[in-house]
Amino acid sequence: MVIKNICSLGPSRRAVNADQKDLRRGDILTAAATLFERTPYEAITMSHVATAAGVAKGTLYLYFPTREALFLHLLGQHYAGWFDALDARLRQPHLSAQVWAEWVAHELVARPLFLRLVAILHVVLERNVPLPEVLVFKRQLASRVATSGAELERALDLPPAGGGRLLLWLQAVVPGLAQMATPPAPLRAAIEADPQLAGLLVDFTTELRALLAAVVHGLQGTKGTPE
Amino acid sequence: MVIKNICSLGPSRRAVNADQKDLRRGDILTAAATLFERTPYEAITMSHVATAAGVAKGTLYLYFPTREALFLHLLGQHYAGWFDALDARLRQPHLSAQVWAEWVAHELVARPLFLRLVAILHVVLERNVPLPEVLVFKRQLASRVATSGAELERALDLPPAGGGRLLLWLQAVVPGLAQMATPPAPLRAAIEADPQLAGLLVDFTTELRALLAAVVHGLQGTKGTPE
DNA sequence: ATGTATAAATGACCCATGGTCATTAAAAAT
DNA sequence: ATTTTTAATGACCATGGGTCATTTATACAT
Numbered sequence A, B: 001m002v003i004k005n006i007c008s009l010g011p012s013r014r015a016v017n018a019d020q021k022d023l024r025r026g027d028i029l030t031a032a033a034t035l036f037e038r039t040p041y042e043a044i045t046m047s048h049v050a051t052a053a054g055v056a057k058g059t060l061y062l063y064f065p066t067r068e069a070l071f072l073h074l075l076g077q078h079y080a081g082w083f084d085a086l087d088a089r090l091r092q093p094h095l096s097a098q099v100w101a102e103w104v105a106h107e108l109v110a111r112p113l114f115l116r117l118v119a120i121l122h123v124v125l126e127r128n129v130p131l132p133e134v135l136v137f138k139r140q141l142a143s144r145v146a147t148s149g150a151e152l153e154r155a156l157d158l159p160p161a162g163g164g165r166l167l168l169w170l171q172a173v174v175p176g177l178a179q180m181a182t183p184p185a186p187l188r189a190a191i192e193a194d195p196q197l198a199g200l201l202v203d204f205t206t207e208l209r210a211l212l213a214a215v216v217h218g219l220q221g222t223k224g225t226p227e
Numbered sequence C: 001a002t003g004t005a006t007a008a009a010t011g012a013c014c015c016a017t018g019g020t021c022a023t024t025a026a027a028a029a030t
Numbered sequence D: 001a002t003t004t005t006t007a008a009t010g011a012c013c014a015t016g017g018g019t020c021a022t023t024t025a026t027a028c029a030t
Helices: A018-038 A046-053 A057-063 A067-091 A097-109 A112-119 A131-156 A162-181 A185-193 A195-200 A204-221 B018-038 B046-053 B057-063 B067-091 B097-109 B112-119 B131-156 B162-181 B185-193 B195-200 B204-221
Strands: none
Touching (some): A018 A112, A067 A097, A067 A112, A067 A131, A097 A131, A097 A162, A131 A162, A131 B185, A131 B195, A162 A204, A162 B162, A162 B204, A185 B131, A195 B131, A204 B204, B018 B057, B018 B112, B046 B057, B067 B131, B097 B112, B097 B131, B097 B162, B097 B204, B112 B162, B131 B162, B185 B195
16 A cells, blocks of 8 residues: 655654644644544544554654544634634624524534534543643633624624523534434434334424524513513 | 342342343343442443442343443433423423423423433434334334423414424433533533633523523414414 | 764553353253 | 253453553754
């Protein structure tokens, strides 16, 4: 088998300064992301990631303390992308609750990896990452929730703190809804084949839209009545 | 160490007929449930369960095909208890959206094991259980969602299919909200110590109440306008 | 150029744990 | 009593996350 030249370090193979280390780190993350596109999380071993990244397994642990930390970092990237898109959208004028709900649903459907990663955030990723790293992640998140939340508040005319709250609700709802809407292929096939189970399958976009519309209305309704 | 007589089979140690096997099965589930009260899921090994149940590890696999199947069964019991309580509540007259939301939040807070199990349903439990067993579980669930959903529809004056839909939404929302509201102890401590992170902590009851109220209103609002 | 020091990279190794299966022995059938 | 059946056992296996002594690329001094 031909050895890949996926690695961004050119002919030199060793990351010696900070920039090169960042590149290597990026290579590893890219490799993991590529695998994650085709494979469920539990099926991705560190050996796979190492091979895909063109390094030895031990090397991974020079850049990430645990497997979960690696994927938590990946999720961090996806979160950044998502919030960037959200901020960009909120900068456009004349946003209604319905239009926003529509946009959110559309945008999320276009980010399946993000959805899958968010779904395992609490139950898997945060469970085996050193506390300091988790806190770094949470701080980034909190900061973006704060700024985007404020924008959202303005754009949708929500009561104080309503923007952040809405974003947190979104985070609480989205993974559950996504899991309900998109079970693994074999399970999905079985469910669709059984009329008794049909009721358990939902359409992600439809449900999220309806839920968001209701919730935004609820928030807007409390505009005048604090507490 | 003194050997326990936790086992419900009296002096005879062997489960030979169906009834005795059910007892054994029950013993194992009880042992797992007891462990789960004090220990997070990932930390419970099959050896622990075996010891707690007073059997050998191999015996567990005579009653459950995988670890996940064991806990999925446990979740099935909790679901049954939850739907029983829900049905009982719905039989009482004069239920408003607010009162119901209040009741749901209260009842769920009183069932922390249920919440923890539901949280790992899709990501953990369903991943390593033979498809037929998952389908049995899903069928039970679908059946209770259908009947309780119908009752809910009546009690809250929801549009057709609104009851089941509401229950599914509840299922999508509750685990996420519970995870957000109750992180593991060390993480929680760190979050509370950091003012920047305070915004990420939410109160389960408050948020669920608000969310449910909004959603029920949303559903009731669509009463006259199908689709 | 050559030698030396630093630390990035390696991969053989450790070990915990889910799951298996040949063996044991309790109870039923004869 | 003897045989048959099958519940129960626990030594064993395979896998995969994580470690660390060793190797060696690179920077730096001479």
